[in-house]
Amino acid sequence: MIEQEKFDRLAPLACHWAKAQEEYILKHGTPLTPAQIADAKRVDVQNSARVRVLVVDRIPLPDDEELADAARRAQIITDASRGVAIGHGIIIRADSWQNRELLLHQLAHVAQCERSGGLESFVGEYLCDRRTCRDFSVGSLEDEARGLARKICAAAKATKQPA
Numbered sequence: 001m002i003e004q005e006k007f008d009r010l011a012p013l014a015c016h017w018a019k020a021q022e023e024y025i026l027k028h029g030t031p032l033t034p035a036q037i038a039d040a041k042r043v044d045v046q047n048s049a050r051v052r053v054l055v056v057d058r059i060p061l062p063d064d065e066e067l068a069d070a071a072r073r074a075q076i077i078t079d080a081s082r083g084v085a086i087g088h089g090i091i092i093r094a095d096s097w098q099n100r101e102l103l104l105h106q107l108a109h110v111a112q113c114e115r116s117g118g119l120e121s122f123v124g125e126y127l128c129d130r131r132t133c134r135d136f137s138v139g140s141l142e143d144e145a146r147g148l149a150r151k152i153c154a155a156a157k158a159t160k161q162p163a
């Protein structure tokens with residue numbers, strides 16, 4: 001858990017980093033395919049036309065050492081991360097770009113961000129959620145994203161829909 005003073009100092013940096021990342025992804029990423037747009041609707045994304053997906057070899061960590069370290073420690077972005085959603089931008093690691101559950105998970109975060117009223121308020125909400133969550137939990141926003149993605153994939157398997 002990150003102490004309050006450090007959290008207050010790093011939160012604006014995280015927000016600044018997230019905004020720059022989203023801008024980059026929206027500029028360089030590709031729009032969702034029709035099947036992915038259908039999945040976006042399943043998790044209640046309102047503006048699926050705005051979503052862009054960028055496939056990368058490795059999920060980028062902030063250049064700021066202290067911020068990168070905090071992201072790793074809090075398990076928000078680690079070297080093992082396969083995907084991350086930043087506003088309407090989604091980054092997926094190249095070896096996982098066909099993983100439907102992973103993309104659904106990220107789309108659920110996009111919907112959460114829309115509900116929150118934008119990237120800035122979502123970053124604040126997300127960090128607060130992670131910071132105050134109890135041990136052995138990843139926070140309610142992560143729980144929701146994981147649960148939704150799992151449920152939709154399980155339902156697809158049960159009805160033998162093509163993934």
Ligand SMILES: [Zn+2]
Nearest residue numbers: 105109142145
């Ligand atoms: Zn997540």
